[in-house]
Amino acid sequence: MNIYSTVQRKTLLLWAGVLLGLVSVYASWLKYQAPPRAFEGSPLQYTGYNNYVIFKQAFFHLLDHKDMYVLYPAEHHDLFKYSPGFAAAFGILAWLPDCIGLTVWNLLNFLVFFLALTRLSVPWAARIPLLLVFTFPELLTSLQNLQSNGLMTGLLIFAFIDFEKSNTGKAAVWIALAAFIKVYAGLAALFFLIYPGKVRFIIHGLLAVGVLFCLPLIWVPPAEMWAQYRGWWRILSQDHEASLGISILYLIHLVQPAFQSKTFIQVFGLGMILPALFPLRKFADVLSRINLLAFLFLTMVIYNHKSESATFILAVAGMGIWYFSKANPTRLQTAGIGLAFIFTVLSASDLFPANIRKNWFVPYGVKLWPCILIYLLVLKELILTGFRVQGAEEIRG
Numbered sequence: 001m002n003i004y005s006t007v008q009r010k011t012l013l014l015w016a017g018v019l020l021g022l023v024s025v026y027a028s029w030l031k032y033q034a035p036p037r038a039f040e041g042s043p044l045q046y047t048g049y050n051n052y053v054i055f056k057q058a059f060f061h062l063l064d065h066k067d068m069y070v071l072y073p074a075e076h077h078d079l080f081k082y083s084p085g086f087a088a089a090f091g092i093l094a095w096l097p098d099c100i101g102l103t104v105w106n107l108l109n110f111l112v113f114f115l116a117l118t119r120l121s122v123p124w125a126a127r128i129p130l131l132l133v134f135t136f137p138e139l140l141t142s143l144q145n146l147q148s149n150g151l152m153t154g155l156l157i158f159a160f161i162d163f164e165k166s167n168t169g170k171a172a173v174w175i176a177l178a179a180f181i182k183v184y185a186g187l188a189a190l191f192f193l194i195y196p197g198k199v200r201f202i203i204h205g206l207l208a209v210g211v212l213f214c215l216p217l218i219w220v221p222p223a224e225m226w227a228q229y230r231g232w233w234r235i236l237s238q239d240h241e242a243s244l245g246i247s248i249l250y251l252i253h254l255v256q257p258a259f260q261s262k263t264f265i266q267v268f269g270l271g272m273i274l275p276a277l278f279p280l281r282k283f284a285d286v287l288s289r290i291n292l293l294a295f296l297f298l299t300m301v302i303y304n305h306k307s308e309s310a311t312f313i314l315a316v317a318g319m320g321i322w323y324f325s326k327a328n329p330t331r332l333q334t335a336g337i338g339l340a341f342i343f344t345v346l347s348a349s350d351l352f353p354a355n356i357r358k359n360w361f362v363p364y365g366v367k368l369w370p371c372i373l374i375y376l377l378v379l380k381e382l383i384l385t386g387f388r389v390q391g392a393e394e395i396r397g
Helices: 003-033 050-063 084-089 098-117 125-144 149-164 168-181 183-194 198-213 222-242 248-255 262-271 274-282 286-302 309-324 331-345 354-361 366-396
Strands: none
Touching: 003 098, 003 125, 050 084, 050 098, 084 168, 084 198, 084 222, 098 125, 098 149, 098 309, 125 149, 125 309, 125 331, 149 168, 149 183, 149 286, 149 309, 168 183, 168 198, 183 198, 183 274, 183 286, 248 262, 248 366, 262 286, 274 286, 274 366, 286 309, 286 366, 309 331, 309 366, 331 366, 354 366
């Protein structure tokens, strides 16, 4: 790539960032202006940006020495389910007027995701415009729900990029930050097994976790901090039993409503990582490591009992990175990514009539189906990588 083409690409990405950033701001404004609404099972009405209010009020509950992990129906719908460290850090925004705070929050989610995805040093750099077209509608879904998934996804992509640059200390910090947003993001720490610099990763990771864990001490004494962490653990335990999400657990429940082995399915999903992970410790192909990144992203969604529509930016980013990093994708891979764009990314849009979305897509979890297909395709590629590694070792032996 010559200097001129690099400048052209940077200019194009700058304008794309400005345009999509403005769309993100506009989406934030629409949510702020949205009329109050009621949630199913509740006679009360809440703001159109209820999730942001949950994050904001959690900080003030921490400040007021209240239990963050109980219902506050007079303030917002649903429970706060993030870490005490997240609540403590959210104080940076909580003091702002809601209109400004939620806009800054959405811009943070957008910018971290956009900047991670558009680095020119990555294998998918040549197809960044197509990748943005593929992923942005799903990111917008997360932004419209004032969720943190764009931020978390961007942090994990930054971690992968720094792993590739042998900056394992920085990668550990990104993963720690993502895990303090949502615990399952810590699954990306498995990457340290296939890169050098393991000691540096562990040291930086422990330091980052320690700092994030202790953030509530800025506002409350140690005894209260521990009480909040116990409350967080309690709510996560209860939440695990009560939820199925848009996940493979939900699809199993459709076929077999009496099925109760939720933990078994999730442990199985984690176990599927092992045959893909360990051969890569000796395999230098960056495309195989990208496959592993996509596989972990898809695992975080497919087996997640809390997956909702806004969570799918993880899966969509993983699928997009997997496909657009390939120089010559197969017809099956192209068909898979096409189905993902139509039935995962666009399934909630007006491309489909409302009665089809309501009566078919939502009840049958159609949004998940292409993710499972591509999950299997990526798993196949990773297993074939394992066979190649084993064959190469036998030849050398």
